Each structure stands twice: as structure tokens, then as C-alpha cells.
Amino acid sequence: MTRYILRRLIQLIPVLFGISLVVFLIMALLPGDPALAILGPYATPEALASLRAELGLEQPLWKRFVIWLGNVLQGDLGRSITLQRPVVDEIAERIGPTLLLAATALTLATVLGLAAGAIAAAHRRGWQDRVLTLVVLLGISMPQFWLALLLILGFAVWLGWLPVSGMFSAYGGGDFADLLRHLVLPASSLAVVVTGVIARLSRTAMLEELSQDYVRMARARGLTERKVVYKHAFVNMLAKMVPVIGLQAGFLLGGAVYIESVFQWPGIGRMLVDAIASRDLMLVQGGVLVMASSYVLVNLVADVVQHRLDPRIGLE
């Protein structure tokens, strides 16, 4: 097990290298002069020249990449122009809320999606299957930010049950219950699309499992249909779905950008939108790098979980 994790960690190195290369290149190859973008059109030529030297823009591209990567490895993601503070500090503050939001949504989506997929497959062509398929279709077809607005309108504005936005109440809040209340709407709107995707994929996976020999054999042993479907077929479907669920984390981290903007959630997604609007490229670079790396790590975790579930994997 530890050897497997170690091996996977080593395999991550080229992926992370590739990610940082892409992030660096997107930012480095952008048209225009970053110094000009930072200082604005009224800057003096001297100021521009000195900032260029400070940012190392005079150096050849590969050298800039090496220096940048060296800094990143030491935990230095540069300095945010608009916030006037190190990017790392800003991200450190905001990564928690984003991960909390994404993890809650992923949990919701996994539980609901797998259940919906399994039930639909078990009742193939029955009314359960039809209803679930239709609901799922609506779920994956709607803009999640629109759903977020609908939920705010319904549950926060009209019914007044839940707060409109933010992570804690300004007055008198701050405890766990308050956090939960603030989490419900953003996490549910973030979860909807991924729930739909997981439900669709797990339905297909479940149908495949249900046609396997071991399912027939389980029936031949006289097990109840419930056990055949929800024990035997389900564990196999689950083992196959875990990596797929890991991939869905990418949708969640991306979707967090919308949801955090709508709900004023103090996470990295909202930071990114603000940073793009104010052309704070260092912040964008750092934010994307951190989010992409977390995504890669989530997928590693998914593979490890699958490894635990399926005794056949990783033996060769």
C-alpha cells in the first residue's frame, strides 16, 4: 500500500511539472507588456524599465521559467499587485473555504449520484428510471449559477430560511451551525451538475455490473434481489466509479468560481474572478496553480481508494 502511494506520488512529478509549465506559458506569452499592465499608461519609462528588471522580463523565457519554478518550489508565488501582499498568504487564507465548499458538494453529489444511478439501473425502463433520467437531464443542462440564483430567491429571499450569501453572519454568528446554514445553498447548487454526471455514469456502470456472471450466480444462491443489486453489483460499480468521481472534482473546483461569486464565498474562485478583472496576473497564476494541484491530489486519493476497494489492482 505505502509502496503504491509512493509510486503514484513519483508519477505525479511530471504532471505537476507540466501544469506549472502551462500556467507559466499562458501568463508569459500573453500579448502586451506586463509592466505596462501593472503600472498603467502614465508610468514613466524609467519606472517601467526598473519594474521589468525586477520581474526579470529581460531574461530569456527558459531562464524566467527556471527562476519562477524555483520560487514556486520554495513557496513563493510572487506578490499581488492589487492586494499588495504575497500571493501565498492570500491563497492560504482562501483555500480553506474553497476546499470546504468543494468537499461538501462532492460528498453530496457522490451520495445522491450513486444512489440515483443504482436505483435507475436496478429498475431499468421502470418509472424510477424514467423519472431519474429526466431529473438528471435537467440537472446537467442548467447553468449552475442560475440555479444558485433560483435557490437564493426561493430559500433566502422569499422563505427567509437560509442566508443569502457569505460564510458567516456578520453579527452573532461564527459558530459551526452558522457555517452550516451558510453552506447549504452554495454546496447544493455546486453539487447539482456533478450529481447528474455521477448518476448518469453510475447508471451505465451499474447496468454493466448487473449483466455479469457473478450477479446471476448471486441470484442462483437465492440471495434477495436487494442484496444482489445493492451489495454485490453496487460494490463493483463503486470500485469502478471512484476514479470517475475523482475526475468530477475538476468540475467542482471550476464551478466554485461561479458559486463563490454568486454567494460571496471567501474562496479562491472569487479571488480569481476579481484578479482577472483587475489584471492581477500573479494572483491568477498562483490561484490556478494551487487549484490544479489540488485537483491532481484529489485524483491520487481516488486511485488510492479504488486500490483499497479492489484487491486485484496494483498486484502486477
Added chain:
Amino acid sequence: MTSASFARRWPAEGWRRFCSNRLACSGLLLVCVLVVLAIAAPWLPLEDAYATQLDQRMLPFGSESHILGTDQLGRDLLARLVWGTRTSLAVGFFAVLIAAVLGSLIGLVAGYLRGWLDALLMRSIDVLLAFPYLLLALAIVAALGPGLRNAMLAIAVVNIPFFARTVRGTVLELAEREFVAAARLSGASHACVLFRELLPNILPVVIIVISTNLGWMILETAGLSFLGLGAQPPTADLGSMLGTGREFLTTAPRVAILPGLVILLLVAGINLIGDGLRDVLDPRLRGEGSSKPAPPVSHRTAIAAPTDALLYVERLSTHFVQGERTLHALDDVTLTLKPGERLAVVGESGSGKTVLALSLLGLVPSPGRIVDGHILYRGEDLAQLSEERRRQLRGDRIAYVPQDPMTALNPLLSVGTQLVEALCTHRGLTRSEGRQRALGLLEQVSIAKAAQRIDAYPHELSGGMRQRVMIAMALANDPALIIADEPTTALDVTTQVEILKLLRALCTQHHSALIFVSHDLGLVTALCDRVLVLYAGRVVEEATVETLLSQPAHPYTRGLLACSPKLGQPEKRLAPISGQPPPLDDLPSGCHFAPRCDYAEDVCRQQGIQLRPFGQAHNVRCIRAEELGPWQP
């Protein structure tokens, strides 16, 4: 799937199949309406979508000349919705076009040329896929600057990997096919092979990827506009209408809600079409077989079984209905089994042996169904019992040993768990009692070190070992009847013998009757008392082993005997039966075996032939049995 022929065949047949899918059709209709509206926008009698009238701000629904009211700048909402749909559709269309063309090119080149270029391209694609997809798009927009064109480019770029990967996979598969090799050998240039041979065949695949991704792409571009990074004011775009409208969510919700609703309709329509297309283009998704066995067609007539019979099957018919085709897998099968008796069921592949075994268990996979007949087990008609009662009998009174022990065990659960399960379900044992008994069973089937092996996973055991586990499982509850479906086919010859000996010994020890399904006449003669020969779903001969070996009465049985090798007679010439069994949905009238029979006459082909007595405990379905002459092995 044979992609080559498929690509040429799909338009006509595919369209018919697409039209039979109601959901897909409604999706198509919905999208068509929206597309027509969007294209016709300049000629529709709409208000000006861009004319701001500050004195007409936020007019409600049903206002004069503004049916859906106006927005925060007094612009007509209906007009903006139509023009916004136009923008969103155009953006989605171009984004998907760019992604499809570039992605397919990369996939084609990488998959066709292979080598270092393939490695380089695919590693780059993998890195792009390692990004959360929307964040990569955000980074690109950040670099290029906000704007509708840049947002569209960003979304196109992040979708390239999906096309590239799928197309490359298909090309790799196609490159092995004859028609590509033939084109290459005939000296066609690379470009010619790529564009004339490969491109038409990857089109269905590209259409599938488009149909899955177009909806996402429209949603994501709308999202970028919603965040203010795509379409800029005053452009009418559904995403940015939603984005600016959200500020007025509490006072005028319709300004934000309506554009979202249009996006939902558009994307849902596209996804419906996509699902329909995928059903048509991807045959792998079109599995007919459902796992859950269908209940038998019920009929109320009750019959009485011979008093000494454990199992009495009368006129059993099982058919598979697929569209307009009906496969007569099993027709008019009658058999009797006494307690402790061992009956062999033999026949070629497709003769209905396995369907018979599964019919007796009530496990015929859908679309198969028992359409007629009775299965009396100790007086209870299995074909008319409730599913619950049948379940109680399965694994308890009637046990099953499957053909392939490799796939019959759940790979993720230990063999012990699965064995104990069989015990606990029927006996109400506790787990620890079940485990004790399971250990005993494993020892009975001669598994050494049972205490360790009980916790092993199926993949840790050899094939023979797994079949022993299956037999232990069958014996778990001392069944009165064991149905074994070619239990040794998947095993090597030495293991076969051991497993057969074990099965015989244990059946005797537990006083279980046995129905042993096999295609190997030589094998069953050593094990069974009686033999039932099936051909094309019908019993053609039934006799004791001795009778069958000494005086087989049906030409088919004689054919089977003639082509089974005998130990110690290496010089014996094996004579295979010429021809193929008839298709089960188009059985010949008269004797089903007549087309392959050396003795067939006109009369054999004209009328249905009945199973008839032919000596002591010997039945045959042949009108010329007496004329065949004595059997000379």
C-alpha cells in the same frame, strides 16, 4: 462493431431509430425552434434589443409592446432573449467547430503516425486534462483579456483534449483493420489514407463527442459571460444578461431568471439530441439484455406430476423476443427426474442446454422468457410460483454450478463471505456459525488449508480451486437438485477429471439429483444415468446411458457420438457433423435437423416430428429411426 460498414449504413437506419426515440425527437424540435428564432431574429417583429429607454425601465410582464417587460435600461426583454440566444448559439457553434477540427486533426495525426509525435501530443493533452477544465479557460481569458471572442477561444481550447483523445483511440483501432492496410499497400499517400479512409470512419465518433460537449461548451461560455469575462455590454448574450440581471434579483427576478431558462431549454434540447445520437451511433450502449429475469408468462392450468418424480418438466418453451425477431431457444421440452438421479443434457452450442438450466432456476436473462409449460418441483410449479418463493428454493433446494468459475464469483468479496452468504440466507445462521459450516464445506470439496483459503479473494485462487468453491456453494444447503452447466469447460483436462469425480462423490453422499449440462458425450457417460439430447431447442432423443451408447436412434445423436474422441483409440477417425444449426428465429418446418441429416427425405421436411417412444425408457424424435440400422461405433 464494424465501423467501416457502420459509417455507410447509419444514415437511413440511424434516422429511423432516432425518430423512434421520443425524447430525442422533442429535443430536436426544441433546438430547431430556438435555432430558427435565432437565425430569423433580424426579420422578426421584435422591439430593438439595444435601444435603451430610461423612462421605460423594469416594466413588468405584459406591458404594452413589451410582453416580457423591460430590463434595467428599458430594453425589451423578449428581443434581448432572442438576440441573446443568437449570440450564445453562434458562440457555441464556433467553439465546438474549432475544438472538433483541431482536436480531430491532433487525434488523427497522433494515432496514425504514432512515434514521438504521438507521445509528445498525448502527453501535452494529458497535462491539459490534469487541469480543472474551467480554470484553464479562466487562465486563458485572463491572459487574452475579457471579451466574447476570447472566451469562445478559451472554451474551444479546453475542449480540444476530449476530441483528440477519442479520435486517436478510434484511429488506433481502425489502423489495424484490413481496409486501412489495403489502402496503404496499394501505395496511397498518408494524406490519402488519413482523409479518404480514416476521416469518414471517425465521423460518428466525432459526432458523439460533439453531442456530449456542445451543451457544456454553451454552459461554460455563458458562465464566463456571467462572470463578466465573456460578452461585454451592451451585447445581448444570455450569460451576461444573467450576470447583470442578478443585481435585480429581489426586485425583478425575471430579468435574470428568463435568460437562464432559455439556456436550460437550449442545453437540455442539445443533450436530448446527444443521447439519441449516441444510442444510434454507439452500438455498445444499446444493450438489450437486462439482468433482471422476467417472470414467466402465467397460465392457470394445473397439472399433476408422476408421484415418484423430484422434478417434472412438461412442454417447457422459452423464447427471446428482440424487436420483431423471436428466438425459439427452447421448445416443447418434457423431462422427468427422480430423486438422486443423474441426468445429462447434451447438444451443440446454441442447442438450448444453458437456457434449459436457467429456465429451471427462473434465471433466464431478459429479453428471454418462459412462454409456456410447467416445471413441477415436488408438486410446486416453478413457472407459476411467486418470485419470492422461487428465490427461497434457489440455492437451497435447487443449486447451480456455473460454467465459468472465473467470472461467477464476485471479485471484490472474499470467497468465504460469498459462501457464508449462501448459508445465512437460507438457514438463518449467524455469521460465526456460517463460517464454521463454510470451513467444513471447503474441506469436503478437498480444498487444502481451508482456514486460510476462506479469506482469499477469487483472483487468488486457481480455476479448479474456484470451481471447488462453486461446488461447495452449491452443496451448502444439501440441495435435492444440483444443476451444473458445463462445470468443467473452462478448466484444463486434469482438473476436469478431479472436479467430475468430486461432483459424483458428493452427489451420492448428499443424495442430490444432478442435471449435468455438457457438449461432451464422452464426459457425461462416465457420470450420469440418463441422457437428454437437445437440438435447436428440442429434445431429439432421451435414453439411459447404456442404451444411448449401444443403440443411438437419432441421426444427430449418432453424429455426436461419431465426433467424440475416445481414450485409447487414437486411430479412430472423427466425423464432424456438416453444416450449422438452424437460426433459432427461422427454424425449418418439419424436422429441424433435416438440412444436415444424411437420412432426410421429403416427408421429414414437410411435417412437424413428434418425440415418440422407441423401446424401453427410450424416446426419439425421428420418423426414420427404425431404418437407420444397427449402430457401429
